Amino acid sequence: MMDAKIVMSGIRPTGLLHLGNYFGAVQNYVRMQQSYNCFFMIADLHSLTTHPDTKELKENVHRVIAENIACGLDPNCVAFYCQSHVQETSELYLYLNMLAYKGELEKTVTFKEKVRQQPENVNAGLLTYPVLQTADILLHRASLVPVGKDQEQHLEMARNFANRFNHRYGEIFPEPQAFNFGSDLVKVPSLDGSGKMSKSENQNATIYLADEDDEIRKKIMRAKTDSGPTDSQTPKPDYIEAIFLLMKLVSKEEVVNKFNEDYSKCSIRYGDMKNQLADDMIEFISPIRNNVKDILQNKKYLQQVMEQGAEKARKSAKTTMELVRQAMGLNYY
Numbered sequence: 001m002m003d004a005k006i007v008m009s010g011i012r013p014t015g016l017l018h019l020g021n022y023f024g025a026v027q028n029y030v031r032m033q034q035s036y037n038c039f040f041m042i043a044d045l046h047s048l049t050t051h052p053d054t055k056e057l058k059e060n061v062h063r064v065i066a067e068n069i070a071c072g073l074d075p076n077c078v079a080f081y082c083q084s085h086v087q088e089t090s091e092l093y094l095y096l097n098m099l100a101y102k103g104e105l106e107k108t109v110t111f112k113e114k115v116r117q118q119p120e121n122v123n124a125g126l127l128t129y130p131v132l133q134t135a136d137i138l139l140h141r142a143s144l145v146p147v148g149k150d151q152e153q154h155l156e157m158a159r160n161f162a163n164r165f166n167h168r169y170g171e172i173f174p175e176p177q178a179f180n181f182g183s184d185l186v187k188v189p190s191l192d193g194s195g196k197m198s199k200s201e202n203q204n205a206t207i208y209l210a211d212e213d214d215e216i217r218k219k220i221m222r223a224k225t226d227s228g229p230t231d232s233q234t235p236k237p238d239y240i241e242a243i244f245l246l247m248k249l250v251s252k253e254e255v256v257n258k259f260n261e262d263y264s265k266c267s268i269r270y271g272d273m274k275n276q277l278a279d280d281m282i283e284f285i286s287p288i289r290n291n292v293k294d295i296l297q298n299k300k301y302l303q304q305v306m307e308q309g310a311e312k313a314r315k316s317a318k319t320t321m322e323l324v325r326q327a328m329g330l331n332y333y
């Protein structure tokens, strides 16, 4: 894959993967791994900006690795590595910090949010979070960055920093663009229909890949329904639409069609529908969950994955940093 475009993205090691992450992000990575030269990074350094206590970091990093591999990410195919294993990241971060202005960093939406959330710890790392993210991307001279909507501002800043570097020191970096594989990203609704599935909102409405079968069933059976439509034109309320959308993700097409027909005939039985969704959800999640458990027990394998990833990432980083130091005039021999 010498000529394939370079894709880079980062995953924060905070919290368990849920169904929204699976269909929104991981599946996107898995689909692109064959066609692009991919760098997928666990952003452990970034997590220090919000989680200075590192007691659980190791466990979280292992879990992120296991979960992504269980979902189909192939560490032989992509460079799957930890940010802190590639020290060139910190060097490029430092150089880019001299090109980033306090004013623009303070205007970043995510920074302002974090200031509100943790007023007792407004550290400089938080302020320069987008600079570190830019270093991650530019280190591999990546042009495509699969990210969600919430990262678009960071990506715009990455383009600004890349251009600023290029103008000052010479054309080294491509302009990184947000990127999704294939058509639009699948949106995974929360089980209560109140928006996207997310880890910060209603826990009972979020299905995690680590949930045991009985938890999955309990969450689904608890989902809100009503007494059903009264005529064939009744539009689906959000909480019913959410059940249909989730079913579309994990159930067979015939099954979804059957319940849609029942809905328009006003003969739908939501209890049966939720039972069916629970069966299909469990069938979908349990193999992944068990696979994660197996991988987590195999510490040797985890180590081997991290070493292999770090080696690939360092090789690419080394080439870029030689160009960077050269361009910046930091070569004195």
Ligand code: TRP
Binding pocket: 008, 009, 010, 011, 012, 043, 046, 132, 133, 134, 136, 137, 145, 146, 147, 151
């Ligand atoms: N900031 C990203 C997030 O919160 C994670 C991330 C770190 C990232 N480095 C990156 C994403 C580089 C894309 C490219 O999700």
